[in-house]
Ligand SMILES: Nc1nc2c(ncn2[C@@H]2O[C@H](COP(=O)(O)OP(=O)(O)O)[C@@H](O)[C@H]2O)c(=O)[nH]1
């Protein structure tokens with residue numbers, strides 16, 4: 099391979115048509131600077147905000163920004179339908195269009211937009227790339243101790259109960275090749291809340307997809323308040339129990355979603 103071809107291949111990730119899905123519920127303070135940072139990561143990057151009728155008017159802010167920026171999209175839903183279903187709605191929106199890579203991230207700056215190029219580059223050789231807190235080089239900047247403990251324990255339990263190999267199985271900062279989502283039976287996913295992340299990864303591992311991790315430093319949210327709740331924690335425990343007792347055959351996509 100000559101130097102020019104090699105350079106094109108190495109820089110090729112910059113040309114991948116990419117959609118960054120950002121689920122929001124009351125993220126008015128964060129969404130404008132976040133969208134600016136996301137779009138600054140590359141000319142081929144667009145963003146879809148999936149808003150659940152946030153009472154603070156997040157969708158109004160996005161609608162205003164969208165009027166001047168064609169790379170911003172908005173999917174409004176009727177009410178708080180859960181983080182998992184917001185991700186699924188975003189995947190489906192992307193698959194109806196011609197995006198080559200689909201990234202998901204939180205709206206509160208916990209997931210650094212500056213790591214998007216590294217994730218896209220890693221996706222040249224992988225089907226799924228995790229922006230990972232728990233792989234070498236990854237970590238947390240300033241999360242309160244109780245959140246760090248909850249995250250570490252739930253990650254450890256999910257990894258061991260479901261025998262998942264990735265170091266970070268609970269985070270939402272992920273990059274999928276289009277084909278990875280097409281192969282996953284999205285219609286079979288049951289979790290509607292935070293534990294959607296574990297279930298989705300369980301399906302991806304079950305499909306034998308190539309999964310890579312790119313280290314990130316997770317920061318505490320910039321503005322607004324967390325929506326984590328006891329209900330989500332109980333939901334995560336129930337999801338793990340359900341998946342542990344689900345026959346391995348169910349991991350294979352029966353009904354690929356286009
Ligand atoms: N669309 C939608 N987004 C949600 C919902 N619940 C949480 N989010 C978003 O999911 C992301 C993670 O939520 P966050 O409150 O930061 O959880 P934490 O990081 O675990 O404290 C943020 O972007 C939230 O705005 C929901 O029901 N619907």
Ligand SMILES: [Mg+2]
Pocket residue numbers: 204206208319324
């Ligand atoms: Mg957060």
